[in-house]
Amino acid sequence: MLKVESLVIDRETRIGDNWRQRYKQLILHDPVWFDHMPYIQFPSHWPVFTPKDKLAEFFEAYAMLLELNVWTQTNMTSAKWDAGKQYWTVTVERKTGDKIETRTFHPRHIIQATGHSGKKNFPPSRGWKTSADVYVTVQSFREPTLTLQGNAPSSSDLAIQGMTIIDVRGLVRFHRRHRPIRPLLRRQAPVDDADLILWSLPRPVHKALQQQAAALSIENDRATLEGLTKAGFKLDSGPDGAGLFFKYFQRGGGYYIDVGCSQLIIDGKIKIKQGQEIAEVLPNGLLFADGSRLEADEIVFATGYKNMRTQAEEIFGPEMAAPLKDVWGFDEEGEWRTMWRRSGHPGFWFMGATSRFAGTMADTWRCRSRHWRKA
Ligand SMILES: Cc1cc2nc3c(=O)[nH]c(=O)nc-3n(C[C@H](O)[C@H](O)[C@H](O)COP(=O)(O)OP(=O)(O)OC[C@H]3O[C@@H](n4cnc5c(N)ncnc54)[C@H](O)[C@@H]3O)c2cc1C
Known part of the structure; x- marks a missing residue:
């Protein structure tokens, strides 16, 4: 749109x-009005919660309608920055049919958009001995299994299929998902307006508003939260009580938007073991640091990701990645670290994460109108 020549490359077909390729039950956790893309929004008949394959089709149509320059089945094989000429020399290999074509480009900028996070957090730290072949990571998970390690959106999604969740360390911020009723859609703030308001809010003001929103959501969800606590589930209310969004902004995880898992935990249909380090993965289950054992046919590790910078290191090598700063979370001025801004390396940018933050604004609005009504 800005008449900047660009080429998008992706390794997938x-x-x-x-x-x-993700587990078949995956449905977006946010309602559609949180997810709109720039230039072409989801159609008005779109379901409130988008199934993953439908989202994939939308992305394909989106790229076609906007005439985006995308090469699939393409891998970058080398990238070297020329400090004198201020451009990159990039070699890519593109597969078409049986043929692999090698091409060299000289872009002034590279944007790494490989997802919000970095390398898989697996095997987890703390000297695990992984002697067994009973486990799978959530990234390669496809079908129901029995025991699950980790606790955030993906692990809770999978647990609904009837497993035990094991959470070693974390506290989790639960947040009830908005009810999927169509009239609610019409009451949302226009997405562009919400974006503008949100992005122009100084972070401390935004945080103060979110603290109010989180307090209201805790009040609304009291019965669920008490039920979870009773079931042995440790909860928190986000950084300084600012709820899910600030946990997402600062940590990129540690929360769960409830798609049904909470009630199953409360009813004892999903069992929880929390606060115990795993000492060893056994051929038939897990051994914990306190000596207890849990038998399992299969274990899914939903142990999250490392910082996005680790992915840059893997793709571009340690020398190029050395000056890069950690991505996401806030800097001392309350701005997002490194994402969508100077990365520490000339001509190199990180882009990732959720498409927009309109939902945060919708929450803020709801919260404010409640307070205004009270006043
Ligand atoms: C269960 C779940 C529910 C979610 N629900 C929502 C929601 O409701 N709303 C929302 O806004 N967000 C949601 N998210 C978060 C959202 O999925 C991500 O923030 C978003 O997909 C990030 O988009 P992206 O384009 O930055 O990266 P991705 O969608 O991860 O795309 C990265 C691309 O890079 C390619 N790639 C990676 N490495 C290489 C390489 N070396 N060479 C070539 N290509 C490469 C991959 O093939 C991929 O196509 C959810 C996430 C999960 C797990």
Whole structure:
């Protein structure tokens, strides 16, 4: 749109394959009005919660309608920055049919958009001995299994299929998902307006508003939260009580938007073991640091990701990645670290994460109108 020449490369066969390949139950956790893309919004008949394959189709159509320059089945094989000429020399290999074509480019900028996070957090730290072949990571998970390690959106999604969740360390911020009723859609703030308001809010003001919103959501969800606590589930209310969004902004995880898992935990249909380090993965289950054992046919590790910078290191090598700063979370001025801004390396940018933050604004609005009504 800005008349900047660009080429998008992706290693998968089709646009959206990174969604198609995930576990079949995956449905977006946010309602559609949180997820709109720039230039072309989801159609008005779109379901409130988008199934992953439908999202993949939308992305493919989006790229076609906007005539985006995308090469799939393409891998970058080398990238070197020329400080004198101020451009990159990039070699890519593109597969078409049986043929692999090698091309060299000289872009002034590279944007790494490989997802919000970095390398898989697996095997987890703290000297685990992984002697067994009973486990799978959530990234390669496809079908129901029995025991699950980790606790955040993906692990809770999978647990609904009837497993035990084991959470070693974390406290989790639960947040009830908005009810999927169509009239609610019409009451949302226009997405562009919400974006503008949100992005122009100084972070401390935004945090103060979110503290109020989180307090209201805790009040609304009291019965669920008490039930979870009774079931042995440790909860928190986000950084300084600012709820889910600030946990997402600062940590990029540690929360769960309830798609049904909470009630199953409360009813004892999903069992929880929390606060115990795993000492060893056994051929038939897990051994914990306190000596207790848990038998399992299969274990899914939903142990999250490392910082996005680790992915840059893997793709571009340690020398190029050395000056890069950690991505996400806030800097001393309350701005997002490194994402969408100077990365520490000339001509190199990080882009990732959720498409927009309109939802935060919708929450803030709801919260404010409640307070205004009270006043
Ligand atoms: C269960 C779940 C529910 C979610 N629900 C929502 C929601 O409702 N709303 C929302 O806004 N967000 C949601 N998110 C978060 C959202 O999925 C991510 O923030 C978003 O997908 C990030 O988009 P992205 O384009 O930055 O990266 P991705 O969608 O991860 O795309 C990265 C692309 O890079 C390619 N790639 C990676 N490495 C290489 C390489 N070396 N060479 C070539 N190509 C490469 C991959 O093939 C992929 O196509 C959810 C996430 C999960 C796990």
